[in-house]
Amino acid sequence: MRTVEIDGLPVGDGHPTRVMSVLNMSSNSGYKPSVYLDPAEAAEAIEENLVPAGADIIDVGLQSANPKYESKPVEMEKDRLEEVAPLVDELDADVPLSLETRYAEVAEEAIGHGFDVINDVCGFADPEMKGVVEDHDMPVVKMASPPDLASPGALKTIDDIFEALQRDGFTDKTIIDPAFGGWYDGKEFEDNWEMFRRLREFRAFDRPMLTATNREDFLGDLADQPETENQLAVSLAAATMEAERGAHIIRTHDTRETHDVVKVADALGDERTTRPETDSGPTVAELTDVTLREVARHQALGETVAGGTDDGATLTFLLGDVTDDARASLRAVAEVTDVVVVEKDGGSLYVGGSAAALKVVTDSLAEDGHRELAGELRTSLSRRV
Known part of the structure; x- marks a missing residue:
């Protein structure tokens, strides 16, 4: 398993499951408690709420990836980035910052502002993205998506997702994201359930994996909880299984609860490896329940x-x-x-x-x-x- 370091934080087998907290700095968000439009308020929320609650990484969003909102152009993201960039300087907490985008231009400017990882929700659909993150030796999350900047994650079957992740390859510091979600055209709850059951198959990429299922309707439907505000319990149940099935980063709106869940999952779940890859010497990682x-x-x-x-x-x-x-x-x-x-x-x-x-x-x-x-x-x- 390849280990990826994010500002000195190792991610991969042999390391704790990391919690990525969502910080939406756009009014377009399906979960309003995660929205902070002012950089000073966002910095305060990170220092006083998210980091004490157990956040390992903060993922800053400039626009929603949910297709129910109209996709915003690169110029809007660049303007919004300039507005929120003071967050980096105002933040005293020692926590890596991720910037969610789909545009290489925005990624390059974010790196210049001091962000530590790029969360590419369109999976290198921008042909310049891979080169930008490689040139800066920057960790990047590659979310499975079609080669279309207006359709993040819009894939239906697990085979489509594998094909999309393989398209254009990876950098040495790529983390994969299978792109869960129940709101893509043509992608039904059943497709997400099947992908979740087969999550272990993504271990074949031999790269750290990020999962983002928090407060998704495909989980709420299983417990007859269609409203987002009532989907905490199903999200935590899923997070436990994700950690067990190979996820290395859990992206969440519910930091404290998810932190507690992954602590238990790490302590009592299957041990993946004899030692972290970052230590010298050979490693052996057991793959459980292999199909x-x-x-x-x-x-x-x-x-x-x-x-x-x-x-x-x-x-x-x-x-x-x-x-x-x-x-x-x-x-x-x-x-x-x-x-x-x-x-x-x-x-x-x-x-x-x-x-x-x-x-x-x-x-x-x-x-x-x-x-x-x-x-x-x-x-x-x-x-x-």
Whole structure:
């Protein structure tokens, strides 16, 4: 995993999950408590509220990326940047500042004003953006988007998102953002749910990942909470799962609550690596709950030098109500396929092995006449494909 440092703050495996607090300096925002139009008031909010609440990074927005608001031209953002730039000098708190934009010209001016990371909501749609951040050795968040400056994040399927992130490549200091959201034309709640379930697949990019699902309607819908002000609980539930599934930065309007959530997730969740990449020596990062689709993503973004997709995911299941004949058949085939079988006191069976080996097991069970058990196991395997 590539570690990216933001003004000395390391982001990546082996480091705490970082909290990025939203500070909208535009009146166009779907969540008014995060809006601060005056630089002095914004600096006060950062120092007295956001940093004490646990903010690791502050993300400053000059216009909303939500397509329900008309996209503003580069000239407006440049003028607004000049108005809010005093924030950098007025701020006493030692916290990195991110500037959300889609324009390379605005990014370059923001770097000159002292911002520490560029949050590109159009994913290098501006052909000059990549060169600007590379020339300044600047960390950049690349949000998955079509090559259209007026349509940030307007993608529907997970394959579209992978393709968009790969388009035009990355800098050495790129952080990826899969672009969640329920308000894009053609993108339904179901598309966001599917992407969330498959969030681990984005680990194949081997780069730090930012997620921004806070107070999104696709989460509120699951709990029958359509109003933004009632979506704190669903946002925190999602943040816990995002940290577990590979997010390194959680972007949020609710700093204190999200800070507490990621502290628990980091302390009690799966350990990703033996040591931070910034330390010398080899590292080993365990990837948990790997699906065949995730293996295929790693293969697509690299070169497979040994083995196949089915060999790359070890899957485990508990089988219940298995007949004695089926148990005997399972034991026999497991002995020659490197599948682990453990008989539990309650009568269930713990079964684990590679997808390739488990497919051999299901075929053997079917041939021995245990078609119902083979069918159930195939169904479970297919869910992991």
